[in-house]
Amino acid sequence: MAKIKSKFVCTECGAESPKWMGKCPSCHEWNTMIEEKETVVKTKGVGLSTIHTKEKPQSIIHIECGKEPRIETGMVELNRVLGGGVVPGSLILVGGDPGIGKSTLLLQTSHALAVKGLKVLYISGEESVRQTRLRADRLGALTESLYVLCETNMEYVNDAIESVQPDFLVIDSIQTVYDPRVESAPGSVSQVRECTAHFMRVAKIKGIATVLVGHVTKEGAIAGPRLLEHMVDCVLYFEGERHHTYRLLRAVKNRFGSTNEIGIFEMSEDGLREVTNPSELFLSERPLGVSGSTVVASMEGTRPILVELQALVATTNFPSPRRMSTGIDHHRMALIIAVLEKRNGMFLQTQDAYLNVAGGVKLDEPAVDLAAAVSLASSFRDAPTRPYDVIFGEVGLTGEVRAVSRAEQRVKEAEKLGFKRVIMPEKSLKGWTPPAGIEIIGVNTVAEALKAAFG
Ligand SMILES: Nc1ncnc2c1ncn2[C@@H]1O[C@H](COP(=O)(O)OP(=O)(O)O)[C@@H](O)[C@H]1O
Ligand SMILES: [Mg+2]
Structure with missing residues (x-):
């Protein structure tokens, strides 16, 4: 006859305990222990667990392997x-x-x-x-x-x-x-x-x-x-x-x-x-020549993807303005707003700000900072951006624009999709030659980028 036992198992780490506990003794999570019944059947040679390959340990240099098939x-x-x-x-x-x-x-x-x-x-x-x-x-x-x-x-x-x-x-x-x-x-x-x-x-x-x-x-x-x-x-x-x-x-x-x-x-x-061609998909519904919209070249793994960023800055009705972002970390958005206020003289304290990556993609690389800054500034000033600009670059706390990786691939993707200009970190221009069909504007500060975008 099988013996029926009851035990408590942590849903987070799988640790077991004979008693219920509020906090898992192993991973210290709260309220994760749940009761489970278990029957322990002692049968000989059950399943594959008893199969083993009967191989002896061998020196690592003698193990044969080709490329992983x-x-x-x-x-x-x-x-x-x-x-x-x-x-x-x-x-x-x-x-x-x-x-x-x-x-x-x-x-x-x-x-x-x-x-x-x-x-x-x-x-x-x-x-x-x-x-x-x-x-x-x-x-x-x-x-x-x-x-x-x-x-x-x-x-x-x-x-x-x-x-x-x-x-x-x-x-x-x-x-x-x-x-x-x-x-x-x-x-x-x-x-x-x-x-x-x-x-x-x-x-x-x-x-x-x-x-x-x-x-x-x-x-x-x-x-x-x-x-x-x-x-x-x-x-x-x-x-x-x-x-x-x-x-x-x-x-x-x-x-x-x-x-x-x-x-x-x-x-x-x-x-x-x-x-x-994901860029085409993500840009398919983009409105042209409106304020608050920019296109960023973001890397997803080894592949550059062009995505539209949209910002809306509007006078607030609340004592403290709202800041909301989808697809971008809201801490980064707060940082970019602070840079725009302090370094670029935009008074955003009475403004609600919303930032959205169109199409529901999540962008988690710092190279989207500059495009976010230009989007927010564009909506705040109600000045449309040029529809055939692509913007990328990391923004630092002093308002400087920092270099990002794989600039060449990003520019090539922009060219492939028919964009006319790229606003990007000047420091990322070293070591490669930009394609002839596209105008490159290297910038060192957010102020320079804003000037180029709205100039
Ligand atoms: N007859 C259908 N025609 C078109 N799309 C369908 C049809 N039936 C199911 N789908 C799509 O397939 C999805 C279900 O996918 P499924 O593989 O069953 O999901 P999961 O296994 O993740 O639960 C639905 O959300 C629906 O979009
Ligand atoms: Mg299913």
């Missing part, structure tokens, strides 16, 4: 985020809000890999095989070697893996599968942790590239213990504004590549389409 997924944007493709035997966690398109993305990826001749197993715990088939019909994702199973019991999932022997495995989602030997409910901390640990062993031992879909909590983190993110090789977030059709795929952890890259997709009737 990569499976190209057939989707350029996904390859980029993963660092060049899927690594066999890696475990990838994909998180995102409900309805954002996780299942769609993975079904399309599964199809693309199956077309290349790989064996793909798609385990759906949320939708029936008929629903998946209907979706595949709509996406045009029907291939012989794409196998689908609707199953949540880990033992049967294991049997399916044994019989299909896939190269690529999708578990949609990790919160719906359960290990019958652990008695807590599917989606609980113990279940998610056990199941993930199991899939990790399967992936490593059999060399199956595995993708786990994870639900996110209200706060936007992947539901389940934080240590889930430590167990896997890559953590990707699929995000997007509910009211926009495009979606961003972002890596927050990647053992095989950079975490700076983003992939951009557009959701359409027949599935996710890759956006190969």
Whole structure:
């Protein structure tokens, strides 16, 4: 007879305790301990945990390795985020809000890999095989070697893996599968942790590239213990504004590549389409020749993206003026407003100021400072900016404009999209020759930049 124990598990770090505690003894978070029942079954040789490779430790110089093999997924944007493709035997966690398109993305990826001749197993715990088939019909994702199973019991999932022997495995989602030997409910901390640990062993031992879909909590983190993110090789977030059709795929952890890259997709009737020229998409609704609008060249990973910044400065009705920003850190906005007041003589204390990155993108590099400053000044003075200017540069506390990285790539992107002038840090002009088709204005202070923009 199995012995039933009750224990308390921290949802943040996975620490366990026999008693309830207000504060987790391990990660010191408050109110994270929840009760879970667990059945400890002592059976001999269960599952893959007893399998080992019987290899002896070997000297690092004698270990054979070529270049990391990569499976190209057939989707350029996904390859980029993963660092060049899927690594066999890696475990990838994909998180995102409900309805954002996780299942769609993975079904399309599964199809693309199956077309290349790989064996793909798609385990759906949320939708029936008929629903998946209907979706595949709509996406045009029907291939012989794409196998689908609707199953949540880990033992049967294991049997399916044994019989299909896939190269690529999708578990949609990790919160719906359960290990019958652990008695807590599917989606609980113990279940998610056990199941993930199991899939990790399967992936490593059999060399199956595995993708786990994870639900996110209200706060936007992947539901389940934080240590889930430590167990896997890559953590990707699929995000997007509910009211926009495009979606961003972002890596927050990647053992095989950079975490700076983003992939951009557009959701359409027949599935996710890759956006190969994001600047065009982000600038498509831009009004020309209005006050408060500027275009900034921002780097997303290794790729320059042109995005519109909009500012609105209006007389306030409140005792203390409002400062609101979307897509830009509001601390940076406060700093830029302070610089405009102190160094450029703009009296903004009686003004509300709003700053918005059009299209819902988040820009977190300092190179957007100068464009933000020009946008705010433009709206404050009600002076329109020139529609074919691109502005970038970091602003310092004395009102100086500091150099930024990859100036050449930013300028080239601006030229490619038909912009006529670039206002940028003079210090970033060293060491490369600007293209002939575009006027470059190097500036050293915010005052110079304002003069150039409104001159
Ligand atoms: N028949 C349809 N036509 C067009 N778009 C659809 C259709 N069905 C679903 N979608 C789109 O797909 C999205 C659901 O994607 P899905 O992959 O199921 O999300 P997730 O797995 O992240 O919950 C919906 O938000 C909707 O935009
Ligand atoms: Mg889904």
